[in-house]
Amino acid sequence: SPGALHSPPQEMRSPRLTASFSPPQNEGQRTNDSTKTINEALQQKIDAMRAQGELRLEEAREQVKTLTEKMEEILLGKLQGQTSWVEAYKTYLKEQYAKQILELQDTIIDKDTQIEIHKSDNLVLSERMK
Structure with missing residues (x-):
């Protein structure tokens, strides 16, 4: 087979x-x-x-x-029910600028006071010299 x-x-x-x-x-x-x-x-x-x-x-x-x-x-602008982020940032900037302006005003007032003191000192000195 x-x-x-x-x-x-x-x-x-x-x-x-x-x-x-x-x-x-x-x-x-x-x-x-x-x-x-x-x-x-x-x-x-x-x-x-x-x-x-x-x-x-x-x-x-x-x-x-x-x-x-x-x-x-x-x-x-719905940050947990507060004002929008942009508004919050604007407020922050305004506060910062306001603070800087107050500091500048204080400095100016301080300078003016110093000038006045110098003037009066000079007056006192000039009075004494006479």
């Missing part, structure tokens, strides 16, 4: 021949167990990292959402 040509002779299909190439049964089992343990540990680490990554991603999404809401509040 044609099939007989393709099948190898009986003596070459010896089960002992294939068995001699495989490691002892318990050795292979130990290797499989340690590989399985390593794979499980790696899988746990991967799962933990994935969970942590998803948590970080969720936190980042929340931060972006919060920042976006705050920016919208600022842009709409």
Whole structure:
């Protein structure tokens, strides 16, 4: 029959021949167990990292959402029911300018006073010299 040509002779299909190439049964089992343990540990680490990554991603999404809401509040001028940011800044600037103007006025008054003191000192001196 044609099939007989393709099948190898009986003596070459010896089960002992294939068995001699495989490691002892318990050795292979130990290797499989340690590989399985390593794979499980790696899988746990991967799962933990994935969970942590998803948590970080969720936190980042929340931060972006919060920042976006705050920016919208600022842009709409509704910063927690107060006046708009622009108005608040204008008020701040006015206060700063007012403070500077008062300081300048104090300096001017101080200089005027010093001039008056010098004048009166000079008058006193000139009176004494007469």
